[in-house]
Amino acid sequence: MKIAEVNKRQHSGSEKEAEGNRSEERSRCDEKLLISPHLIKCYKLCKVKKVSVGPKGVPFLVTSDGRTLRYPDPLVKVNDSILYDLEKSKMKDIIKFDSGNLCMITGGRNLGRVGTIVSRERHAGSFDIVHVKDAVGHTFATR
Numbered sequence: 001m002k003i004a005e006v007n008k009r010q011h012s013g014s015e016k017e018a019e020g021n022r023s024e025e026r027s028r029c030d031e032k033l034l035i036s037p038h039l040i041k042c043y044k045l046c047k048v049k050k051v052s053v054g055p056k057g058v059p060f061l062v063t064s065d066g067r068t069l070r071y072p073d074p075l076v077k078v079n080d081s082i083l084y085d086l087e088k089s090k091m092k093d094i095i096k097f098d099s100g101n102l103c104m105i106t107g108g109r110n111l112g113r114v115g116t117i118v119s120r121e122r123h124a125g126s127f128d129i130v131h132v133k134d135a136v137g138h139t140f141a142t143r
Contacts, residue, residue, distance in 0.1 A: 043092065044084045047106075051078055103132060110142055 003012050046063035051072070053059050061072045063082065069091055076082065076094055083093040095101065099120065105113045115134035122128050127143040134140075 042085065042087055044086055045095075046082050046084050048076055048078055048080045048082060051076060103130075105132070105142055108142060110140055113140070115140075 003010050044065075046065055046067060048061050049064055050062040051059070052061075054070075058070055059072065059074075060068055060070045061076060061082075062068050063084070067084065069082075072082075072091060073094060076091075077097075079097040081095040081097070082091045083095070084090075085092045097117075097120075099117050101117050103115060103117050105111055105115075110132075113132070113134055115132040118131040118133050118139065120128055120130050129141050129143065131139060131141050
């Protein structure tokens with residue numbers, strides 16, 4: 001059994017070894033984002049999936065990669081992104097999901113496109129529609 005280091009933690013097993021090789025791919029996602037290799041090793045962007053209160057009134061949040069952070073900043077809401085410090089295992093910064101912020105599409109037909117959030121249509125009981133404008137000037141809508 002081999003031991004591999006993934007996100008500054010040691011894991012055993014072959015599936016974690018393959019997962020650990022993806023750090024180089026994250027640095028090559030888009031040349032225009034100007035991400036330095038040092039930041040990739042120390043920090044990670046995570047999307048907030050759930051914000052709730054646990055037993056004994058302890059607030060917590062769950063991120064897209066399965067991390068659970070206790071006592072988060074009260075300003076963090078669902079769909080926001082956080083900058084997670086891998087060395088200290090703490091949340092460093094909050095990036096709100098608002099109009100005017102930069103975003104990257106993570107699924108569907110527009111996968112990988114980077115643009116600015118123009119507006120967000122709220123549909124109660126259904127999916128929200130987000131209108132995005134990319135650097136070329138094309139506007140598209142996505143869930």
